[in-house]
Amino acid sequence: MKWSISASPEINIKIQQVSDVWNHPDMLSSDGRLIFVIDRIVYDLYRDSIPIDAVIHQIDCGEIHKNLETAETVWNFFDKINLKRRETVYAIGGGVALDLVGFCCSIYRRGVPYIRIPTTLLAIVDAAVGIKTGINYQNYRNRLGSYYAPKLTLIDNKFIGTQESRHISNGLAEIIKLAVIADKHLFKLLEQDSGLLLTDKFQNNKLANQVIERAISTMLDQLKDNLWETDLRRSVDFGHSFSPTIEMQNILELLHGEAVILDCLLCCCIAYTRKYMNSVDLNRVVSLITKFNLPLYHRDFVNLSMLTKSLDEISIHRNNNQNIPLPMSIGQCRIVNDISESDLLAAISMMNQINENSLNNRD
Numbered sequence: 299m300k301w302s303i304s305a306s307p308e309i310n311i312k313i314q315q316v317s318d319v320w321n322h323p324d325m326l327s328s329d330g331r332l333i334f335v336i337d338r339i340v341y342d343l344y345r346d347s348i349p350i351d352a353v354i355h356q357i358d359c360g361e362i363h364k365n366l367e368t369a370e371t372v373w374n375f376f377d378k379i380n381l382k383r384r385e386t387v388y389a390i391g392g393g394v395a396l397d398l399v400g401f402c403c404s405i406y407r408r409g410v411p412y413i414r415i416p417t418t419l420l421a422i423v424d425a426a427v428g429i430k431t432g433i434n435y436q437n438y439r440n441r442l443g444s445y446y447a448p449k450l451t452l453i454d455n456k457f458i459g460t461q462e463s464r465h466i467s468n469g470l471a472e473i474i475k476l477a478v479i480a481d482k483h484l485f486k487l488l489e490q491d492s493g494l495l496l497t498d499k500f501q502n503n504k505l506a507n508q509v510i511e512r513a514i515s516t517m518l519d520q521l522k523d524n525l526w527e528t529d530l531r532r533s534v535d536f537g538h539s540f541s542p543t544i545e546m547q548n549i550l551e552l553l554h555g556e557a558v559i560l561d562c563l564l565c566c567c568i569a570y571t572r573k574y575m576n577s578v579d580l581n582r583v584v585s586l587i588t589k590f591n592l593p594l595y596h597r598d599f600v601n602l603s604m605l606t607k608s609l610d611e612i613s614i615h616r617n618n619n620q621n622i623p624l625p626m627s628i629g630q631c632r633i634v635n636d637i638s639e640s641d642l643l644a645a646i647s648m649m650n651q652i653n654e655n656s657l658n659n660r661d
């Protein structure tokens with residue numbers, strides 16, 4: 299005998315911008331308990347606004363806490379409050395909290411519903427948009443994880459107002475990534491900024507809203523036909539080829555977006571030396587990176603053996619294919635599988651030159 303059945307989960311991704319998340323009807327009209335798993339720093343900053351009847355578990359965030367140990371505290375909390383199968387959990391925090399709590403919810407009782415409330419720019423435009431969850435394991439980024447859609451994502455830009463500016467730059471890195479490979483209009487919006495995005499922290503600023511809205515729409519557009527990543531040739535993996543290994547090696551030094559933007563720059567250099575991308579576009583990318591106080595240099599991104607190791611590791615993750623997105627011009631890219639040592643050497647020399655020029659300009 300042989301049996302075979304097919305089934306497919308239907309997914310409806312709902313993302314909604316709101317002006318005051320703590321007083322949102324979905325939260326106030328909740329007929330059951332309000333269950334929050336929240337980034338400890340966010341809790342401290344917003345404790346006076348948080349509904350008093352919420353049942354709360356605080357977690358430490360930042361990349362070093364995105365691990366099994368923190369996940370276990372969440373599962374222990376679920377046990378302690380007797381979380382029922384259909385009770386909704388609110389995941390509140392940056393990308394680390396959303397990825398980790400989403401992962402915890404996806405496997406607790408084989409899946410309990412959750413709502414995401416992103417509180418960092420990076421999470422608003424990226425981590426809260428798709429359906430990926432995860433934690434780091436054995437020094438590998440997101441080695442344990444799942445594809446698990448939330449019931450709803452509520453976006454309130456006010457949270458960005460309390461972020462440190464380095465972390466806002468970090469979020470801008472993912473926006474630049476997206477703009478370079480998929481959206482030249484978004485890139486132009488970033489170029490139009492006269493410095494207010496960082497100084498005003500995305501508050502009450504027309505351009506800031508345009509940037510966020512455009513980034514979320516473009517991201518959804520990129521993800522919608524490949525939510526479960528059945529196709530491993532993904533343009534949005536731009537900036538995520540060499541960076542996963544290097545980021546984990548430098549977990550206390552580099553933020554996620556900083557590692558991503560260095561990877562983007564390296565890939566732009568490869569694209570330039572292959573004559574896919576012209577010097578005008580390369581310079582536009584370098585200018586945006588500089589304008590948003592993001593790094594142009596890190597020793598591991600000009601280290602051949604580190605880059606080779608990173609390329610080997612990502613190729614395993616991509617089922618033995620490199621699948622590296624390289625920009626062709628601003629807003630367009632192609633995916634290649636033939637990056638060689640000589641490509642890396644040429645890109646390293648270009649990266650060193652860009653760094654030298656920027657140091658000279660600063661003098």
Ligand SMILES: NC(=O)c1ccc[n+]([C@@H]2O[C@H](COP(=O)([O-])OP(=O)(O)OC[C@H]3O[C@@H](n4cnc5c(N)ncnc54)[C@H](O)[C@@H]3O)[C@@H](O)[C@H]2O)c1
Nearest residue numbers: 339359360392393394395417418420424425430457460461
């Ligand atoms: N699932 C996905 O598709 C996806 C996409 C992109 C990134 N990510 C993940 O996102 C993570 C990075 O996210 P992140 O940059 O938000 O990091 P994070 O969650 O660690 O937040 C950064 C810091 O900001 C603090 N913070 C959070 N909200 C704040 C606020 N409103 N005001 C002040 N401080 C605040 C946090 O406590 C933390 O110290 C990475 O682990 C990355 O893998 C996931």
Ligand SMILES: [Zn+2]
Nearest residue numbers: 472538554558
């Ligand atoms: Zn990323």
